[in-house]
Amino acid sequence: MTFRLRAAKAGDLEHLYEMAKLTGGGFTNLPPDRNALTRKLERAETAFSRDDQQLGDDQFVLVLENTESGQVRGTCQLFTQVGQQWPFYSYRLNTLTQHSQELDRTVRAELLSLVTDLEGASEVGGLFLHPGERAGGLGLLLARSRYLFIAMHRARFADRILAELRGVIDDRGGSPFWDGVAGRFFGMTFQEADYFNAINGNQFIADLMPKHPVYVAMLNGEARKVIGVPHPTGRAAMQMLEKEGFRFEGYLDIFDGGPTMTARTDNVVSIRDSVAATLSATDLEGGDRALVATGRLGDFRCAYGQRALADDGTIAIDATCAAALGVTEGDEVWSVAR
Incomplete structure (x- = not known):
């Protein structure tokens, strides 16, 4: 069988919807909602039809197609500038060091600060491969095809690029990080918040999220353990990103605490080479x-x-x-x- 990546079209809606139902939650860029997916495809169509060299607020959707059967078995997405329609929030994990001369003691406290540092960067995301095709290097084809697309349309992308990895989701479909941090302020389960974000954007985070830093030591043990840890199914994706030159610099997804990897666009191996x-x-x-x-x-x-x-x-x-x-x-x- 031969597979190729191509630009998504309106006729791919049902294929995307069927794959979205298989993600298991925590996958904001591929919500199991036909209306949201239709809007995503319409936005992609607009981006594909704008044939110029200007950096804008574009979203491109690509699909993995079996050339023999015509079946769509995977998808990935590219965003040229995040944070243009809604603020792009992340938690930044940093350390506050304090010293007491009287006690002769130095204390280092880890903090989670709500930031928009990554606003304006490009993003590669939305990568999903059908469970029946997770062999033969198709995940690598999906991932690296995005970088060739960027190289071929370099002026349409920013100088910094990011990739968000899904965080740890428990057996009931919840997020220990959400339960320990944001869930305490929103009165919503992780599934409810994740779905709302996928459909309506995350402005509600700006409206309700406390703006003060969160001391990691004050979180419960389950939330602390998953900070910056990718979902088990995303470990291979993290390794692929590291091989491309992406690094974890302390940025976290505000919903599930998964790591956000960043790189200079021109330094990404598949773009550079x-x-x-x-x-x-x-x-x-x-x-x-x-x-x-x-x-x-x-x-x-x-x-x-x-x-x-x-x-x-x-x-x-x-x-x-x-x-x-x-x-x-x-x-x-x-x-x-x-």
């Missing part, structure tokens, strides 16, 4: 394993393939990849080593 070249042949046998992409905006496609880069700036790829991308000799493709 990507190359554009003219296609010289589509019948390569052998070669190096790579991700290969083509097309602007709504015509974007990306798939695994084999490549051979020539000194004259051309590239040869294998026939299977060329068929998945729908490219012929003379077309421009972007690629990065797998």
Whole structure:
């Protein structure tokens, strides 16, 4: 079977809805709500149709398609500037050090401060792979295709980029972090708050969240244990982000306490190492394993393939990849080593 990433279309709604029902909660960018998903696809359509080089408030949705059956088996998203429609809140974990000469004692207290430091950054998010396809490197294809998209449309993205990882969710679908921090002020369960945020945005956080720092030592043990810890299903994603150059710098999701990873956009490995070249042949046998992409905006496609880069700036790829991308000799493709 051959898979490719492509721009999402309105006809993908039911595929996205069926996948959204499988996320298990805590997945704000893929809510199991047809109206919210329809708005997301409409916003993506607007972003794909704006063919200029200006940084704006765009959201792009990509889907993973089985080229043989046409089934959509995964999705991912890109946001060009967070915090434009609503403030983009994070908790920042930092340390306050105090010293008493009389006691000859130094005390270090960890604090959670509500901040909007990451406002204006780009975000990669919304990555979900159908449970039946979690093999064969498709998760890596989903994740890294986003970076090729950014490289191919660099002017549409900011100089800083972030990725939020889902935090720990317990067996009943709740969040120990939410229960220990924000839940005390909102009178809402984690599921209720998470769903409301996915549908309506998080302005209610600004309205009701205490603005003073929270002392970590005052939280219950269950909440403290999950601060900055990714959901078990997100550990591999965290490792992939680290390989791309993302780092955890103390920023946390305000709902579930999951880590927010950040990087300089131009330092992300798959963006930095990507190359554009003219296609010289589509019948390569052998070669190096790579991700290969083509097309602007709504015509974007990306798939695994084999490549051979020539000194004259051309590239040869294998026939299977060329068929998945729908490219012929003379077309421009972007690629990065797998």
